[in-house]
Amino acid sequence: LCCDREHRFEGWFASAQDYESQLARDLVACPVCESTEIRKLLSAPRINKGARAPVVVPQPESQASEVALHSKHTEQAEFIQKMWFETARKIIRDTDDVGDAFAEEARKIHYAEVPARGIRGVTTAEQALELAEEGVDIFAFPLPAALKEPLQ
Numbered sequence: 015l016c017c018d019r020e021h022r023f024e025g026w027f028a029s030a031q032d033y034e035s036q037l038a039r040d041l042v043a044c045p046v047c048e049s050t051e052i053r054k055l056l057s058a059p060r061i062n063k064g065a066r067a068p069v070v071v072p073q074p075e076s077q078a079s080e081v082a083l084h085s086k087h088t089e090q091a092e093f094i095q096k097m098w099f100e101t102a103r104k105i106i107r108d109t110d111d112v113g114d115a116f117a118e119e120a121r122k123i124h125y126a127e128v129p130a131r132g133i134r135g136v137t138t139a140e141q142a143l144e145l146a147e148e149g150v151d152i153f154a155f156p157l158p159a160a161l162k163e164p165l166q
Contacts, residue, residue, distance in 0.1 A: 017044035018051035022092060046095070048158055102157055109134040117141040124150045 015025045021044050027033040033054075036042050040050040109132035112119045116135030122128045134157070137145070145152055 015042070015052050016055050017047060017049040019044070019047050019049060020091065021046040021049075021095060022055065046098075046158055102155070105132075105134060105155060106157065108132050111135060117145060120145055120150050120152060121148070124148070 016022050023045055025033070025042060027036065033042070037052060042052045043050050044052065112133045112135040114136050116133065116137045119128075119133055119135070120137075123130050123133065134155075137152075142152060142154070
């Protein structure tokens with residue numbers, strides 16, 4: 015599947031009708047951006063019923079280079095998305111969610127008022143600037159709501 019922002023992901027449905035029904039009710043959402051503007055991508059299961067060699071249809075050189083360029087772009091986008099998901103899952107696995115208390119908790123850790131540990135949460139731009147001015151190292155890594163729950 016693919017959302018309107020070109021994030022690619024997999025979905026499994028009992029049938030094509032089940033997919034269409036869930037899509038119509040906005041129950042299918044992108045796990046990256048939560049968009050419900052979803053479309054199916056082509057998928058071609060390969061059933062090998064014999065040992066025949068595939069037929070290769072020659073393409074004009076300009077079309078072949080365009081296809082190759084699109085394929086390379088798609089591979090790069092898929093690699094970046096995969097790395098982003100791996101990083102997001104590692105952050106979720108290895109940090110404590112302190113929610114809106116992020117700035118306060120980050121200060122406590124920085125000033126050794128509580129034991130050091132990895133935390134994540136929400137802060138305002140003003141609070142982030144204040145933390146930076148105090149020398150508290152933080153970084154922004156937006157996590158979509160879909161990653162905060164187990165992915166199926």
